[in-house]
Amino acid sequence: MKNIPQKKLWKYLFWLGPFFIVAGLTAGLVAETWGVIPFVFLITGIVICGLWIVWQSQRSQWWQKRSTQAGTNAIVATLAVLVILGLINFLGTRYQLRTDLTEAQLFTLSPQSQELVRNLKQPVKIWVFDVIQNPQDRELLQNYRRKSSNFQFEYVDPQSRPGLAEKFGVKDYGEVYLESGERRQLVQAVNVNERLSEVRLTNKLQQITSDRTAKVYFLQGHGERPLDSGAGSISQALQALGDRNYNSSPLNLAENTKVPDDADVVVVAGPKRGLFDAEVKALQDYLNRGGNALLMIDPSTNPNLNSLLQEWGVRLDDRLAVDVSGAGVGLGPAAPIITDYGQHPITKDFGNGISFYRLARPLEITPVAGIESIPLLQTRPYPDSWAESDLQSEQLEFNPEKDLKGPLTLGVALSRKLPVTTETSANPTPTPTASPTPENQASPAPTPTPSPTPENQSSPAPTPTPSPTPENQASPTPTTTATPPTPENQASPTPTTTATPPTEQKSEQSAKESRLVVIGNSDFATNNIFQQQLNGDVFLNSVTWLSQQDQQPLSIRPKEPKNRRITLSTSQANLLTVFSLAILPLLGFVAAVFMWWKRR
Structure with a gap:
């Protein structure tokens, strides 16, 4: 029999360590469960490798070698x-810090979307x-999804999961649906030319999570802005409200x-x-009674x-608001540019x-x-803006006697608390009662006079005689009157028989707020103008605040990516071609010849 040397035996036993490690990793990865x-296997392999390292260090003293x-x-x-790299990646995944350097913040959710x-x-x-x-x-x-764990998304192949596609009523590839509980809504259909829009997604998200539908009436009949499509209409504003x-x-109040x-x-x-006086009264x-109105008066x-x-x-x-600071953008002095907004929920996130x-x-x-x-x-303050009184003159100049210096207020938000009284009355029952004169009460004039009290009223009617007695005063002379019932534990010196008026419980006072927004212009909400800058946000945020739906976020609405394409006419394209192919190379050639001639 051939004997295996002890040294070679340890050498062969060492390979069992890597074998067990590989076997453990393979078993865990294949089974997808680390049982x-x-x-x-892993622990056995690691122990064998550790023992081999210890045995080698004691045998050859290799640990003390410089190599x-x-x-x-x-x-190490x-x-x-x-x-360190693993920790950095873990922290980067767990705590993200993102910076969007694009002008329109294309890769950052708008404040409204984030709050929602x-x-x-x-x-x-x-x-x-x-x-x-x-x-x-x-x-x-x-x-x-980064903003809330309640928001999730999933990509689905309609062919691989036909039951789910049929449940949502999918008709074509690219359809995006929003689901919340038992409610489902189609957001949009994406394709190569149209990507998923934050505007539509946020609007649908607000719709599907809202508990009620607010009703907005637009007064008509006095030359107001038309609601259908056309010149000067506000159909885009209505569409945005519907979204x-x-x-x-x-609404026709006539x-x-x-x-x-x-x-x-x-x-x-x-x-x-x-408007007719009756319409104004309405x-x-x-x-x-607690209503809310948006008045846009030209x-x-x-x-x-x-x-x-x-x-x-x-x-x-x-007068007419004049702002000469907008001449550089081609708006003209009769189109004031606003960058100063009040501290109000409507404009709180407008900034500059x-x-x-x-x-x-x-x-x-x-x-x-x-x-x-x-x-x-x-x-802006004067001299950039003022209120012009001469509307017929083509030369807009400030007149100290007639005009008003800026800054001017073009829009204001107002609110008023209205007490609402809720009363509960009992049926009147004629009962013999004693005309009470409460303790510690007195009449300023001790003259016995009848004090008639109208039915269902608790306050005495005004008469030429002295008024009812105030509380917490001494009464030297009792008076005989027909009065409402009084609280318990009060003395009545003179018993009489009266009909008790309806007993009224204490009224419950609750505050109800009425809101009003007045803007000295209606053009900002018309088609095409509505979608420019913050014009649409002013209108939408005003309606949202007026509707008193405090659960709806108020901030700048999501913006679509700006179109940066340059559209050239045929003549401009030909001119650009001539410059790039002929004039610019010729100028370079002339400059090179000049330099050569100068150095020659």
Whole structure:
């Protein structure tokens, strides 16, 4: 029999260590579960390798060699670098720090989207039925998911999961659906030319998580802005309201002299003719019972709303707001550029953003008790802006005697608390009672007089005789009167028989708020102008605040990527071709010949 030397035996036993390690890793990866067997293999292999290293160090003293120490240091340093890189990647995945350097913040969610996703109270999920995962769309969905764990998304191949596609009613590839509980809505259909839009996704997300639909009425019949498509219409504003789960309808107060009870907001958009007194009275009654209104009044018009506005401390200035600072962008002096906004929920996130108002009239605000007013839109100080009184002159110059120096207020938000009384009355029952004169009460004049009390009223009617006795005073002479019932534990010196009026419980007082926004311009909400700068945000945020839906976020709406394409006409393209192929090379050649001639 051939004997194996002991040294070679240890050498063969060493290979069992790597064998067990590889076997453990293979078993865990193949089974996709790290059970007992993979861990036994791994631990056995690691122990064998460790024993072999200890045995080798005692046998050959290789640990004390310089090469061994250098190699060990290199291994430790490499492992340390790998560990550090792993920790950096872990922290980067767990705590992300992102910086968007694009001008339009294309890779950052708008404040409205961020606030809406953070406030999600129930899980929502986006289903993208497509086989291609576009990186831009996936990045947008990941931005939403980073803001809340209640937001999830998944890409689905309709062919591989036909049951799910049939459940949502998928008709073609690229359809994106939003699901929340049992509610499902189609967001949009994406394709090569149209990617997933944050605007549509946020709007649908707001709709599907909202509990109610606000009703907005637009007053018609006085030359207001038309609601359908066309020149000077506000159809884009209505479409934007519909995207945010608002229901818009026209309102004619000449036919129905009362604002409907389901009206959350009434919008008066640029009336050219005056309202009837009955219509103004209907708007006043609507505001007095807790309604909300947005008044957009253009210059050179008289809507007959002075009595209504006077109650709120607002007066329409008949002059024209002039702003010469916008000449550089081609708007002209009659289109004030606004970058100064008030501290209000409507404009709180506007910062130094731009909104502009072609042909606007200033507003004069007077403090009124019980009404809180906050200016929303203010022009630049004089000499950049002023209120021009001469509307016929082509030369706009400041006249100290007639004109008003800036800054001018073009928009204001007002609110008023209204007490609401809820009373519960019992049926009147005639009972013999004693006419009470409460303890510690007295009449200023001790003359016995009848004090008639009207039915269902608790306060005595005014008479030429002294008024009812105040509380907490001494009564030297009791008086004989027919009065309402008094609290218990009070003395009555003179018993009489009276009919007890209805017993009234204590009224419950609750505060109800009425809101009003007045803007001296309606052009900013018209088609095409509505989508420029912050014009649409001013309108949408005003309606949102007026509807008193505090759960809806108020901030700048998501913006679409700006189109940076340069469109050249045929002549411009030909000129650019001549310059690039002939003139510029010729200039270079002439410069080179000149330099050669000079150095020759």
